[in-house]
Amino acid sequence: MAILLIAEHNNQALNPTTLSAVTAASQIGGDIAVLVAGSGCGAVAEEAAKIEGVSKVLLADNAAYAKGLAENLSLLVKAQASDYSHVVAPASTTAKDFMPRVAALLDVGQLSEIIAVESADTFKRPIYAGNVIATVRSGDAIKVITVRTSAFDKAAAEGGSAGVETLDRACDAGTSAFVSEEMVKSERPELTAARVIVSGGRGMGNGENFALLEKVADKLGAGIGASRAAVDAGFVSNDMQVGQTGKIVAPELYIAVGISGAIQHLAGMKDSKVIVAINKDEEAPIFQVADYGLVADLFQVLPELAEKL
Amino acid sequence: MKILVSVKRVIDYNVKVRVKADNTDVDLSNVKMALNPFCEIAVEEAIRLKEAGVASEVVVVSVGPKAVQEQLRTALALGADRAIQIDTDTMPEPLNVAKLLAKVVEAEQPGLVILGKQSIDSDNNQTGQMLAALTGRPQGTFAYALKVEGAPDNGKAVVTREVDGGLRTLSLELPAIVTTDLRLNEPRYAKLSDIMKAKKKPLEVKTPADLGVELKQHIELLQVEAPAARQAGIKVNSVDALVDKLKNEAKVI
Numbered sequence: 166m167a168i169l170l171i172a173e174h175n176n177q178a179l180n181p182t183t184l185s186a187v188t189a190a191s192q193i194g195g196d197i198a199v200l201v202a203g204s205g206c207g208a209v210a211e212e213a214a215k216i217e218g219v220s221k222v223l224l225a226d227n228a229a230y231a232k233g234l235a236e237n238l239s240l241l242v243k244a245q246a247s248d249y250s251h252v253v254a255p256a257s258t259t260a261k262d263f264m265p266r267v268a269a270l271l272d273v274g275q276l277s278e279i280i281a282v283e284s285a286d287t288f289k290r291p292i293y294a295g296n297v298i299a300t301v302r303s304g305d306a307i308k309v310i311t312v313r314t315s316a317f318d319k320a321a322a323e324g325g326s327a328g329v330e331t332l333d334r335a336c337d338a339g340t341s342a343f344v345s346e347e348m349v350k351s352e353r354p355e356l357t358a359a360r361v362i363v364s365g366g367r368g369m370g371n372g373e374n375f376a377l378l379e380k381v382a383d384k385l386g387a388g389i390g391a392s393r394a395a396v397d398a399g400f401v402s403n404d405m406q407v408g409q410t411g412k413i414v415a416p417e418l419y420i421a422v423g424i425s426g427a428i429q430h431l432a433g434m435k436d437s438k439v440i441v442a443i444n445k446d447e448e449a450p451i452f453q454v455a456d457y458g459l460v461a462d463l464f465q466v467l468p469e470l471a472e473k474l
Numbered sequence: 475m476k477i478l479v480s481v482k483r484v485i486d487y488n489v490k491v492r493v494k495a496d497n498t499d500v501d502l503s504n505v506k507m508a509l510n511p512f513c514e515i516a517v518e519e520a521i522r523l524k525e526a527g528v529a530s531e532v533v534v535v536s537v538g539p540k541a542v543q544e545q546l547r548t549a550l551a552l553g554a555d556r557a558i559q560i561d562t563d564t565m566p567e568p569l570n571v572a573k574l575l576a577k578v579v580e581a582e583q584p585g586l587v588i589l590g591k592q593s594i595d596s597d598n599n600q601t602g603q604m605l606a607a608l609t610g611r612p613q614g615t616f617a618y619a620l621k622v623e624g625a626p627d628n629g630k631a632v633v634t635r636e637v638d639g640g641l642r643t644l645s646l647e648l649p650a651i652v653t654t655d656l657r658l659n660e661p662r663y664a665k666l667s668d669i670m671k672a673k674k675k676p677l678e679v680k681t682p683a684d685l686g687v688e689l690k691q692h693i694e695l696l697q698v699e700a701p702a703a704r705q706a707g708i709k710v711n712s713v714d715a716l717v718d719k720l721k722n723e724a725k726v727i
Binding site for chain 2: 257357
């Protein structure tokens with residue numbers, strides 16, 4: 166068996182979710198080749214070559230792959246796939262975009278967001294927003310898989326010494342073009358990589374009050390998240406949303422503030438190691454999943470917490 | 475320009491799912507079913523494009539047993555012009571649905587196909603992308619905003635996508651495939667008079683054989699189970715107690 170793993174990166178640095186996907190690939194077994202497709206992304210390939218357990222890095226450096234256009238990436242991956250038994254990628258919005266396209270070009274099914282490897286062809290994945298876990302088996306010759314990275318530990322970023330091969334193929338479908346992007350700039354860790362997350366819900370009242378969460382997050386080096394209710398109410402931007410339709414996270418510590426705990430939200434954070442809930446409504450469902458609950462007014466608690474941490 | 479919208483019948487958003495006693499599947503007997511929420515957004519977006527004069531006709535299609543006609547009628551009541559049911563015994567997996575839809579695209583020649591980004595039952599998030607691959611067309615997935623510019627034969631769809639870390643805008647040559655995210659729009663409710671009118675709108679039934687598609691199984695469902703339940707912990711009565719527990723008991727700070 167041989168596995169082709171598509172790296173997640175921003176052309177400058179490897180996204181740590183790639184390391185979790187390497188762990189999933191190691192559990193499947195076989196040689197792991199990492200494909201770094203991008204533009205001006207040589208440093209990412211060097212980084213990928215050092216990951217423990219990686220046997221080869223394929224570097225496809227071309228303007229056609231600069232912005233992760235699915236039309237172009239899927240052609241590139243499809244052209245490589247015949248040498249492999251598995252094509253694996255972390256379930257980022259980029260991979261969720263191009264991987265099903267790869268699967269269709271190969272005429273195979275896709276296994277989306279696996280959370281456990283049972284064998285080389287059998288996997289567990291959440292369905293119904295994580296309320297049910299399905300065990301599924303692929304009968305296809307090439308298995309196309311996206312990995313829910315919060316379910317796998319990260320492979321060691323150092324220790325490997327794989328060679329880097331350059332792919333000259335430029336796959337440009339010519340049907341789509343990048344126009345612009347609005348990326349949220351933040352000094353804080355990304356939610357999917359953060360060790361600690363502090364999240365606010367509708368109970369925060371407005372966007373300005375998220376400053377209270379920031380003070381707590383500063384003390385903990387934490388990322389800041391939000392519930393769908395807070396995003397829909399316009400308090401904060403959508404990239405902060407934790408939940409079924411937002412980001413799925415599993416940090417060591419998750420502090421939910423003013424979040425009632427709708428199923429939608431729980432689906433995105435219930436695998437966190439330790440959950441703290443702060444809410445003035447003691448009947449809030451969030452307390453049913455919290456390791457530590459504090460029934461109190463968040464506007465009093467947050468300044469005190471920031472001071473005492 | 476014609477817009478094709480694909481919709482799926484799923485368990486209602488508010489129903490708590492139960493696993494069958496023999497763990498073979500989820501128990502859907504006597505459960506309220508509905509239009510998949512992301513598909514509802516897809517229908518709404520198509521209707522708005524028709525109201526804005528961009529689209530001339532909205533055709534809605536669904537794959538599944540006869541019961542999916544209920545969701546097709548819902549889409550017709552919301553404003554779609556006609557419907558196609560592709561009749562199958564069960565709900566086929568995404569690649570099969572994409573192959574069936576690709577044949578409908580071939581026959582109908584829409585300028586735009588809009589689908590929900592995923593269904594809230596199987597959570598696959600695949601069908602739109604697979605359809606785009608099979609038809610060789612560009613895709614704008616997880617759409618937050620959609621604009622159609624220029625004439626249908628040489629126009630473009632400008633799609634702003636929800637991506638990790640923010641928003642990204644792409645320009646796609648038409649025909650294009652778009653999948654909807656939550657914030658693209660807020661779907662309307664159907665008026666009673668429109669529900670009555672929808673009963674008279676055309677609904678055509680086709681089979682996979684009519685479309686020349688043979689359904690194949692790629693992924694087999696072996697078992698389903700409820701996830702391990704998380705136990706509720708303890709309540710603390712002060713910030714001091716909380717900080718103490720996090721430091722000395724959980725040891726996470």
